[in-house]
Amino acid sequence: MTLAPDPMTSAATFVGMPAFPVAARAALADSQLRHNLEHATHTIRDKRARVVAEVDDWEELRTRGAALKDATLADLETHLVTLEERLTAAGATVHWARDAEEACRVVADVARSHGLDEVVKVKSMATAEIGLNEALAAEGIAAWETDLAELIVQLGDDLPSHILVPAIHRNRSEIRQIFLDKMAGAGRPAPDDLSQEPAELAGAARLHLREKFLRAKMAVSGANFAVAETGTLVVVESEGNGRMCLTLPDVLVSVVGIEKVVPTFEDLDVFLRLLPRSSTGERMNPYTSTWTGVSPGDGPQELHVVLLDNGRTRALADEVGRQALRCIRCSACLNVCPVYERTGGHAYGSVYPGPIGAILNPLMKGVGVDEQTDSLPYASSLCGACYEVCPVKIDIPSVLVDLRAQVVDAHRGGRPSVEAVAMKGAGATFGSSRRLRLAERFTGIGTRVAGRLGLASAWSGARDLPTAPAESFRAWWKRTGGTGTGTSSGTGPTDEARR
Numbered sequence: 190m191t192l193a194p195d196p197m198t199s200a201a202t203f204v205g206m207p208a209f210p211v212a213a214r215a216a217l218a219d220s221q222l223r224h225n226l227e228h229a230t231h232t233i234r235d236k237r238a239r240v241v242a243e244v245d246d247w248e249e250l251r252t253r254g255a256a257l258k259d260a261t262l263a264d265l266e267t268h269l270v271t272l273e274e275r276l277t278a279a280g281a282t283v284h285w286a287r288d289a290e291e292a293c294r295v296v297a298d299v300a301r302s303h304g305l306d307e308v309v310k311v312k313s314m315a316t317a318e319i320g321l322n323e324a325l326a327a328e329g330i331a332a333w334e335t336d337l338a339e340l341i342v343q344l345g346d347d348l349p350s351h352i353l354v355p356a357i358h359r360n361r362s363e364i365r366q367i368f369l370d371k372m373a374g375a376g377r378p379a380p381d382d383l384s385q386e387p388a389e390l391a392g393a394a395r396l397h398l399r400e401k402f403l404r405a406k407m408a409v410s411g412a413n414f415a416v417a418e419t420g421t422l423v424v425v426e427s428e429g430n431g432r433m434c435l436t437l438p439d440v441l442v443s444v445v446g447i448e449k450v451v452p453t454f455e456d457l458d459v460f461l462r463l464l465p466r467s468s469t470g471e472r473m474n475p476y477t478s479t480w481t482g483v484s485p486g487d488g489p490q491e492l493h494v495v496l497l498d499n500g501r502t503r504a505l506a507d508e509v510g511r512q513a514l515r516c517i518r519c520s521a522c523l524n525v526c527p528v529y530e531r532t533g534g535h536a537y538g539s540v541y542p543g544p545i546g547a548i549l550n551p552l553m554k555g556v557g558v559d560e561q562t563d564s565l566p567y568a569s570s571l572c573g574a575c576y577e578v579c580p581v582k583i584d585i586p587s588v589l590v591d592l593r594a595q596v597v598d599a600h601r602g603g604r605p606s607v608e609a610v611a612m613k614g615a616g617a618t619f620g621s622s623r624r625l626r627l628a629e630r631f632t633g634i635g636t637r638v639a640g641r642l643g644l645a646s647a648w649s650g651a652r653d654l655p656t657a658p659a660e661s662f663r664a665w666w667k668r669t670g671g672t673g674t675g676t677s678s679g680t681g682p683t684d685e686a687r688r
Contacts, residue, residue, distance in 0.1 A: 203348060203538050203539055203540065206535075206538030206539075206561055207538070207561065208560045208561050208563075208564035209536055209537065209538070209561070209564040209565055209567070209568045210564060210567075212532075212535065212536035212537075212538060213528075213531075213532040213536040213568070215536075216531075216532040216533050216535065216536045217531060217532060221360075222358055222533055223530075223531060223533075224360075225357070225358055225359065225360050226357065226358065226529075226530050226531070226533050227530060229354065229357045230357075230523070230524045230525075230529070230530050233353075233354075233469070233470060233524045234470075234521075234524040234525055234578075235470075236469070236470025236471075237466060237467060237468075237470040237521060237524070237578070239470065240466045240470050240471065240472055241466050241467075243472075244462075244466070250459065250462060250463060250580075251463070251579075251580055251581065251582050252582065253459055254459050254460060254463050254515075254517075254580055254581045254582075255512075255515060255581045255582040255583075257451070257456050257459060257460075258514070258515035258581055259512070259515070261450060261451060261452060261456075262448065262505060262511060262514055262515075265447065265448075265450070265505065268417045268450045268451075268452055269417075269447055269450055269496065271417040271418065271452075272415055272416075272417040272420060272450055272496075273496070274420075275417065275418065275419055275420025275481075276420040276482060276494055277420075278420065278482070279420045279481050279482020279483065280482040280483035280492065281420070281482045281483065281492040281493065281494050282491075282492070282493045282494070283493075283494050283496065284493060284494070284495045284496070285495075285496050285498075286444075286495050286496065286497050286498065286499070287498050287499070288498070288499050288500075289318070289319035289320060289324075289499050290324075292319050292321070292444055292495050292497050292499070293319055293320065293321055293324035293325070294324075295442070295493065295495050296308075296321060296324075296325065296409060296442050296444070296493075296495070297324060297325055297328045297330065299407070299440065299442055299493055300325070300328075300330050300407055301328065301330075303406060303407065303439075303440060305330065305406055305407050306329060306330055306331065307330060307331040307332070307333060307401075307405070308325070308330060308331075308332050308333070308405065308407045308408060308409050309332075309333050309335050309401055309402060309405040309407075309408050309409075309433075309434050309438065310322075310332055310333060310334050310335060310339075310408065310409045310410070310434065311335065311336070311408065311409070311410035311411065311424060311426070311430065311431040311434045311435065312334070312335075312336035312338075312339050312355075312411075312426065312430075312431070313409070313410060313411030313444060314352065314411060314518055314540060314541070315411045315444045315445065315446050315497055316409060316411060316444050317349065317540040318499065318540050318541070319444070319497070319499060321409065321444070322334075332409065333375075333398075333401050333405075335398050335401065335402070335430040335431075335433070335434060336355075336426070336428065336430055336431075337391065337394050337428055337430075338354050338355040338356040338357075339355050339356075340394055340397075340398070341355075341356040341359060341364055341367060342355050342356050344367050344368070344371040344372060344375060345359070345367045345371065347359075348535055349534065349540060350533050350534030350535050350542060351520060351523060351534050351542065351543075352518050352519075352520040352523060352541065352542070352543070352545075353468050353469065353518075353519070353520040353523075354520075357533075357534070358533050358534070358535070361385040361386075361387065361390065362385050364385070364390055365383055365384070365385040365390060368383060368390065368393055368394070369381075369383060372393070372397055375397075376397055376400060376401065377396055377397045377399075377400055378397075379393045379397070380393060398430065402430075402433045402434070402437055403437070405434075405437065405438045406438055406439050406440060407438050407439070407440040407441070407442070408434040408435065408437075408438040408440070408441050408442070408489070409434075409441075409442050409443075409444065410422075410424060410431070410434060410435060410441065410442075410443045410444070411424070411443065411444055411445060411446075412424055412443055412445040412449055413425050413449065413460075413464070413517070413518070414449055414450075414451050414457055414460060415445050415449050415450045415451070416450075416451055416452075416453065416454055416456075416457055417450050417451065417452050417453070418452060418453045418454070419454065419481055420481055420482060421454075421479050421480065421481040422443055422445065422479065422480055422481075422494070423457065423477065423478070423479050424476075424477075424478045425461070425464060425465070425474040425476065425477050425478075426474065426475070426476050426478075427469060427471075427474060427475050427476065428475075428476070429475070429476055431476060431478055432476050432478050435478050435480060435488065435489070436488050436489075438489055439489060439490055439491065440489055440490075440491045440492075440493075441480075441488075441489035441491070441492050441493070442492075442493040442494075442495065443492070443493070443494050443495065444495045444497055445494060445495065445496055445497060446497050446499075446501060447496050447497060447498055447501050447502075448501055448505075448514040448515075448516075460517055461473075461474075461477065463517065463519075463580040463581070464517050464519055464580065466580075467517075467519035467521040467578070467579075467580040468518075468519040468520055468521065480492075499553065500552070500553025500554060500555075501514060501553060503552065503553060503555060504549070504552035504553050507552055509587065509588055509591040510548060510552045510588050510591065510592065512583050512584065512588065513545065513548050513549050513552055513583060513585075513588060515581040515582075515583055516545055516549070516581070516583060517580065517581060519580055520543070520545075521575075521578040521579060521580065522543055522544040522545050522574075522575035522578060522579055522583075522585060523542065523543035523544065523545070524578075525574040525575060525577075525578050526543055526544050526569075526574060526575055527570060527572065527574070528544075528568055528569055528570060529542065529543040529544070532568075534546075536568075537550075537565060537568065538561050538565075539565075543575075544569060544575040544585045544589075545575075545583070545585065546565065547565040547566060547568045547569055547585075547589060548565075548566070548585055548588045548589060548592060550562055550565055551563070551565055551566060551592050551595075551596075552588075552592070556592065556595045556596045556599045557595075557596070557599025557600060563596045563599070563600075565592075566589045566590075566592035566593045566596060567593065569585075569586070569589050571586045571589065571590070572586075573586050626663065629661040629663065629664075630661075632657040632661075633657040633659070635657075636654060636655070636656065636657050639654070
């Protein structure tokens with residue numbers, strides 16, 4: 190039997206991933222991946238459409254959610270200071286982390302201070318973003334994922350490919366094989382007669398995880414929301430593993446992005462109505478866990494909250510892109526995106542895939558830094574489906590276009606790209622009627638030569654190279670005067686045609 194990858198030595202990482210076009214090309218060649226993605230995304234988005242249609246004021250609710258997020262971000266410092274004060278008053282220890290390194294150091298220091306060599310985790314995008322599992326492994330601390338999909342990814346030495354369903358690229362047969370091959374190396378083995386029925390797969394995971402829940406002394410979570418007025422953290426989930434992690438261990442560390450703050454419980458109500466319908470297609474989520482500091486004799490008796498920046502203030506400074514910080518991580522945009530449906534999440538090279546990842550990653554990291562990040566704003570057809578389903582009305586297509594301009598500006602100067610040379614040549618050609626007439630004359634010959642010699646392979650590899658017309662528009666106009674009769678009267682088009 191093959192042993193599971195040790196969480197302290199697992200090599201799966203997004204670091205060094207190729208640019209999106211290269212990764213996407215490889216993904217498109219995987220027919221099984223495309224089948225898995227098509228089935229899963231269509232199922233989730235159809236469920237969402239049904240439950241959203243039940244809400245008469247859905248568009249008003251979306252507008253309200255967007256307005257609440259914008260108002261909070263406009264006065265973020267005030268709300269964060271209030272949150273810190275309330276958390277501290279309730280017995281929590283608050284840490285501020287400027288980047289991933291600082292956040293990981295806090296979590297590792299807490300674990301080491303208790304002499305621990307393992308922690309259990311609630312599904313958290315923030316901890317995946319900062320590479321917490323890898324950082325803890327370097328300190329000799331195993332981080333066990335307890336969300337079913339995250340467990341599948343971890344046991345398979347894989348990478349998450351979806352915000353809500355990290356193992357969406359796997360089918361039931363593949364999951365069964367992972368459990369049979371890898372569970373024993375990480376704890377309780379899967380039953381030998383395990384089938385690929387969902388109930389049996391979930392049962393095997395439940396038994397495997399139960400021993401980890403019961404022996405864990407420390408848990409790590411994120412938070413979907415943080416209520417400033419009370420210092421309350423909120424996690425919504427569907428499996429109950431979060432509830433186990435948030436109540437059984439003695440120590441809890443929550444890593445929370447600074448954009449997750451909401452001013453009041455009244456504001457929280459709006460998002461608890463938007464999130465489940467947009468994410469899992471449910472009217473309400475099965476488990477909503479809230480905790481405010483430390484309660485003597487009930488739940489963890491030591492609470493640490495890490496307020497994480499890691500590029501969020503950079504995104505906040507972008508006047509067009511700051512709306513991305515409204516995101517409540519529902520993944521609705523992924524499920525309707527034609528690009529994501531065909532390439533999957535790994536092609537984006539980040540824990541944030543799909544349309545929202547195509548803007549979040551460049552906004553938080555900055556453009557002009559690496560080829561992979563710079564490729565993401567172009568990973569879109571700009572169809573607008575993502576904006577139509579976003580529960581907080583993030584205009585992703587507009588942000589993508591703005592980021593494309595930023596990528597171009599970041600690479601001005603130095604050796605020009607082939608595209609830049611082509612665009613400059615086109616500008617010079619269109620800027621002169623004489624040069625344009627000359628270009629029209631040789632267009633037919635040029636396209637035929639380019640096609641035969643493969644000079645346009647970068648274009649024609651994914652689309653047809655258009656054939657130049659036998660006659661240019663200028664030549665046609667000169668010959669016909671715009672009448673289409675084949676003869677020119679010399680007077681040009683009629684007044685009616687001009688209109």
